[in-house]
Amino acid sequence: MLIATLFEPPMWLTLRLAATTTLVLLLIGTPIAWWLSRTSAWFKAPIEALVALPLVLPPTVLGFYLLVALGSRGPIGAALRALGQEPLAFSFSGLVIGSVIYSLPFVVQPLQSAFESVGRRPLEVAATLGASPLDRFFTVAVPLARRAFLAAATLGFAHTMGEFGVVLMIGGNIPGKTQVLSIAIYDHVEMMQYAQAHTLAAGLLVFSFIVLLLVYGFNRRLQALHP
Amino acid sequence: MSTIRGWFKLNLGDFHLDAEFEAPGRGVTSLFGPSGSGKTTLLRCIAGLERASNSYLEVNGELWQDDLRSLFLPTHLRPIGYVFQEPGLFPHLTVRENLEYGFKRTPIDRRRIMPEQTIDWLGLASLLHRHPPSLSGGERQRVAIGRALLTSPRLLLMDEPLAALDAASKMEIFPYLEKLHVEMPMPVLYVTHSMDEVARLADHMLAIEGGRIVAAGPLSETLTRLDWPLARGDEAGTVVDAVVAGHDNQYHLTYLDFSGGRLAVPQRVTSTGATVRVRLLAREVILSIEPPLEAGIPNIFITNVVEILDISPAMTIVRLDAGGAPLLARVLRKTVAELGLQRGMWVSAQIKSVELMS
Numbered sequence: 001m002l003i004a005t006l007f008e009p010p011m012w013l014t015l016r017l018a019a020t021t022t023l024v025l026l027l028i029g030t031p032i033a034w035w036l037s038r039t040s041a042w043f044k045a046p047i048e049a050l051v052a053l054p055l056v057l058p059p060t061v062l063g064f065y066l067l068v069a070l071g072s073r074g075p076i077g078a079a080l081r082a083l084g085q086e087p088l089a090f091s092f093s094g095l096v097i098g099s100v101i102y103s104l105p106f107v108v109q110p111l112q113s114a115f116e117s118v119g120r121r122p123l124e125v126a127a128t129l130g131a132s133p134l135d136r137f138f139t140v141a142v143p144l145a146r147r148a149f150l151a152a153a154t155l156g157f158a159h160t161m162g163e164f165g166v167v168l169m170i171g172g173n174i175p176g177k178t179q180v181l182s183i184a185i186y187d188h189v190e191m192m193q194y195a196q197a198h199t200l201a202a203g204l205l206v207f208s209f210i211v212l213l214l215v216y217g218f219n220r221r222l223q224a225l226h227p
Numbered sequence: 228m229s230t231i232r233g234w235f236k237l238n239l240g241d242f243h244l245d246a247e248f249e250a251p252g253r254g255v256t257s258l259f260g261p262s263g264s265g266k267t268t269l270l271r272c273i274a275g276l277e278r279a280s281n282s283y284l285e286v287n288g289e290l291w292q293d294d295l296r297s298l299f300l301p302t303h304l305r306p307i308g309y310v311f312q313e314p315g316l317f318p319h320l321t322v323r324e325n326l327e328y329g330f331k332r333t334p335i336d337r338r339r340i341m342p343e344q345t346i347d348w349l350g351l352a353s354l355l356h357r358h359p360p361s362l363s364g365g366e367r368q369r370v371a372i373g374r375a376l377l378t379s380p381r382l383l384l385m386d387e388p389l390a391a392l393d394a395a396s397k398m399e400i401f402p403y404l405e406k407l408h409v410e411m412p413m414p415v416l417y418v419t420h421s422m423d424e425v426a427r428l429a430d431h432m433l434a435i436e437g438g439r440i441v442a443a444g445p446l447s448e449t450l451t452r453l454d455w456p457l458a459r460g461d462e463a464g465t466v467v468d469a470v471v472a473g474h475d476n477q478y479h480l481t482y483l484d485f486s487g488g489r490l491a492v493p494q495r496v497t498s499t500g501a502t503v504r505v506r507l508l509a510r511e512v513i514l515s516i517e518p519p520l521e522a523g524i525p526n527i528f529i530t531n532v533v534e535i536l537d538i539s540p541a542m543t544i545v546r547l548d549a550g551g552a553p554l555l556a557r558v559l560r561k562t563v564a565e566l567g568l569q570r571g572m573w574v575s576a577q578i579k580s581v582e583l584m585s
Contacts, residue, residue, distance in 0.1 A: 121315055124276055127302040128309035129329030130378055136303075139328075143319040
């Protein structure tokens with residue numbers, strides 16, 4: 001039964017969304033975190049505040065503005081339509097954009113503090129040994145912050161899995177297209193279909209537990225290998 | 228053009244570095260000064276880790292920085308080795324991977340120093356598969372020195388490599404540093420605030436104070452110029468390279484010859500003919516206008532007074548010439564008056580104790 005839930009459209013969609021979102025988050029969150037950890041520019045604080053906003057805003061506020069911006073009458077939506085593109089609202093891409101913004105602080109903050117605790121010295125040492133800036137980032141900063149990468153990816157993934165308000169606002173609730181697991185469960189409960197709600201809810205519960213178990217187990221091994 | 232030449236101007240809050248210097252392009256030059264004098268900052272500027280404006284640096288004919296021509300070689304393109312005060316090994320890499328980090332990034336045609344030779348030289352063979360956190364302080368610093376050497380640097384920068392070590396680890400590292408300038412071809416800039424390290428390791432000296440170079444030159448000259456601050460301190464003295472002349476087994480002495488005469492030190496297992504370095508402290512020298520009872524007594528020298536300078540209301544420093552070797556004596560101002568010391572006078576100088584450095 002639990003295996004079967006994995007192949008239900010909402011579960012599959014949710015996993016796909018969480019995986020894509022996590023990937024995008026790592027790709028854009030890493031440079032942001034790196035920049036924040038190094039810079040002393042005056043606009044560091046405003047950027048930090050902006051990145052942290054999703055922590056305090058109700059997801060519906062975020063979702064609402066994204067809907068306004070991405071919808072066919074919004075600035076981004078209109079621009080896309082002028083280019084002959086589909087509007088992003090009520091699409092998988094729209095969901096990814098919403099989820100990325102919503103989970104950004106969960107990825108940026110652990111990475112930023114890890115980069116800060118790496119400090120300048122190891123990178124200076126690498127520079128004196130002939131490593132270019134990009135080289136020392138990948139061979140020194142990233143390996144020294146590897147546990148933060150694991151934490152950031154886990155948090156980003158988990159946070160996206162459980163997301164509700166943002167995806168409801170900008171994705172709508174289109175089965176097979178934008179209906180993610182949390183919304184599907186909500187729908188089932190609304191329609192008094194407790195058995196179906198159980199199947200999905202228990203599936204999510206067990207799946208999440210297994211993922212976290214693997215992550216923490218891996219984390220312990222990393223720690224044991226290189227204290 | 229075997230020389231290292233440059234000037235750096237840098238403002239860091241209250242501290243201003245304004246240092247112009249020239250050092251020989253071979254041997255060990257110590258960058259000596261008290262804490263906060265700017266010696267580490269100067270070294271970081273030379274490495275390109277600190278971006279000084281309006282600056283210039285030339286190393287053995289190669290231009291590394293010239294702000295008039297907008298030339299600034301970033302750190303990773305400067306052929307330097309840098310040993311920091313704390314070893315700074317990469318904890319995620321094994322000792323071997325640490326050693327080879329810089330080696331792999333050195334162009335093949337520029338590699339002069341090879342891993343196996345370095346591992347052998349520094350005695351690192353048994354540590355290669357270990358990770359830095361499991362090493363002792365001395366072992367870590369040995370790995371850091373090896374890692375820096377393996378970039379085959381054209382200039383080796385060392386920032387107080389012994390300061391963070393305990394006494395036992397210091398003694399473990401010292402022999403390698405002493406061998407360094409004999410066996411390694413590149414010039415070394417060695418930052419320290421320890422006169423003992425200067426006396427043991429340096430051939431040349433740049434003294435820095437308040438961000439400015441206050442004395443520069445060959446070690447014995449820099450230590451004994453009375454118009455420079457080093458000769459006035461408590462640790463004032465000279466350094467002499469002497470040759471082992473023989474041993475006295477009855478009194479357990481080793482005799483050392485230098486241009487000024489013969490020194491006797493407690494016996495050391497050193498073969499005759501070897502060169503050793505000794506330090507003669509100004510406060511250990513006693514002056515007398517009586518000639519010695521007989522010629523050739525160890526530790527008593529006939530010297531000529533070159534310069535006399537009062538360094539406090541009570542103390543006077545006297546610069547002497549002992550057969551061509553400079554010698555400093557710190558005596559009471561009263562003694563100078565009583566002996567009637569004057570420039571050009573011949574006096575006998577007795578040295579109470581001699582510090583053997585190597």
